[in-house]
Amino acid sequence: MAVSFEELQKNHPCFAVGQKNNSGRIHLPVSPGCNISCNFCRISLNDTENRPGVASDIITPDEALGIVERSIEMMPELSVVGVAGPGDTLATPYALETFRKIKDKFPKMIKCMSTNGLLLYEKADELIDAGVDTLTVTVNAVDPDIQSKINDHIIWHGEWISGREAAEILIENQLKGIEKVAAAGVTVKVNTVLIPEINKDHVPEIAKTVAGLGATIYNLIPLIPQHKLAWCTEPDCQMLYEVRAEAEKYIKVFRHCQRCRADAIGVPGGRDISKQIYLREIKLENTFSHG
Ligand code: CLF
Ligand code: SF4
Numbered sequence: 338m339a340v341s342f343e344e345l346q347k348n349h350p351c352f353a354v355g356q357k358n359n360s361g362r363i364h365l366p367v368s369p370g371c372n373i374s375c376n377f378c379r380i381s382l383n384d385t386e387n388r389p390g391v392a393s394d395i396i397t398p399d400e401a402l403g404i405v406e407r408s409i410e411m412m413p414e415l416s417v418v419g420v421a422g423p424g425d426t427l428a429t430p431y432a433l434e435t436f437r438k439i440k441d442k443f444p445k446m447i448k449c450m451s452t453n454g455l456l457l458y459e460k461a462d463e464l465i466d467a468g469v470d471t472l473t474v475t476v477n478a479v480d481p482d483i484q485s486k487i488n489d490h491i492i493w494h495g496e497w498i499s500g501r502e503a504a505e506i507l508i509e510n511q512l513k514g515i516e517k518v519a520a521a522g523v524t525v526k527v528n529t530v531l532i533p534e535i536n537k538d539h540v541p542e543i544a545k546t547v548a549g550l551g552a553t554i555y556n557l558i559p560l561i562p563q564h565k566l567a568w569c570t571e572p573d574c575q576m577l578y579e580v581r582a583e584a585e586k587y588i589k590v591f592r593h594c595q596r597c598r599a600d601a602i603g604v605p606g607g608r609d610i611s612k613q614i615y616l617r618e619i620k621l622e623n624t625f626s627h628g
Contacts, residue, residue, distance in 0.1 A: 339522035340447055340470045342553060348416040349447055350605050352471060352526060352554055354589045361604040362417035362449065363408045364597060364611075365401040366394065367431040371424040373453050373507060374489040375477075376565035377530060393600060393615055395423075398435040402442055404614055408602050409443075411610055415602070419449035421473075422599035427456040433467045440468040447471060451528070455491055455507055457514025465521045472518055473526045473556075474511055478536050479546045481505045486535050489565070512550055519551025526554045526591065531580060533560075534569045544584035555584050556591040 345352040350360050371378075396404065409415055418439050426432035436448050450464070451473040457464075464472070478484035484504035491503040498506065519525045527547040529540060536543075544555050557580060559572040572580070581590050595605040603609035 357593050361415040362419050364419050364601045366600040367435050368424045368426045369395045370428050372428040372492045379564050401435045417447045417449050421451040426450050426452045427460050436467040454511030454514050458510045461517040471524045475528045476511050479543050516550040525552040527552045528556045531557045531559050531572050533572050540580050541583045544587040548588040554591050555588045556594050
């Protein structure tokens with residue numbers, strides 16, 4: 338049965354509108370590869386960077402069950418099991434396999450998935466069957482001309498496609514996918530990486546479009562300029578404040594994003610136990626790709 342939005346306000350750290358709720362999430366890095374190529378992204382396996390797209394290692398769905406068990410023992414306030422990479426969660430079958438196992442073994446945990454949405458429409462039924470409760474889709478533009486400046490290419494059913502055609506396919510599948518899973522009762526959040534030079538003025542159109550398709554909540558993630566978008570600037574607090582206010586005319590806005598690693602465990606922005614659980618040494622650097 339679908340988890341109500343009221344319940345998510347209390348028990349999901351990334352769906353709280355207004356005040357932070359101090360619940361925690363376990364990120365399981367089971368998804369290695371990606372099927373698109375965002376110009377700001379560098380997927381990386383390392384112990385040093387604190388950002389999405391990064392994990393120390395990839396684990397298997399069976400190893401993930403042990404990680405959840407140990408994490409809950411150490412931190413009973415953890416209420417969400419999420420898969421957010423370090424690649425795309427639908428590009429390989431491991432995220433959905435993991436959720437099916439979590440559903441059986443830890444039925445009380447909220448299951449949260451994050452995807453770029455390229456395969457969302459065709460995998461929607463499988464995702465719903467796996468019991469995903471909350472889904473985040475990263476939509477950086479709903480206009481193909483803008484999207485083609487943000488994403489270099491896609492791998493679509495084995496074919497390498499770039500430019501405007503790639504952007505059209507990506508956007509179409511994101512939007513149809515959002516509509517389908519939202520209609521089935523999955524609570525949908527849309528993340529947009531805010532890139533001042535490319536999509537800042539386009540945000541109201543994104544927010545309006547996804548709200549119209551059934552998305553419930555929206556999150557702007559400030560770009561950390563790197564890779565092919567190293568020439569762009571990082572939005573400052575004032576810009577973030579203003580653009581959030583524009584988006585809020587159409588959809589509820591989430592304001593506590595911490596740009597998490599794909600193997601973070603704990604309360605976002607608070608105590609993190611991933612070091613003890615994954616037995617790694619993290620020396621934090623502040624860079625970022627997606628959410
Ligand atoms: Fe993880 Fe993402 Fe689920 Fe949250 S993170 S998969 S929705 S449980 Fe949250 Fe972290 Fe921001 Fe993501 S603070 S990067 S929005
Ligand atoms: Fe893939 Fe996400 Fe990186 Fe984009 S940001 S290339 S969707 S892993």
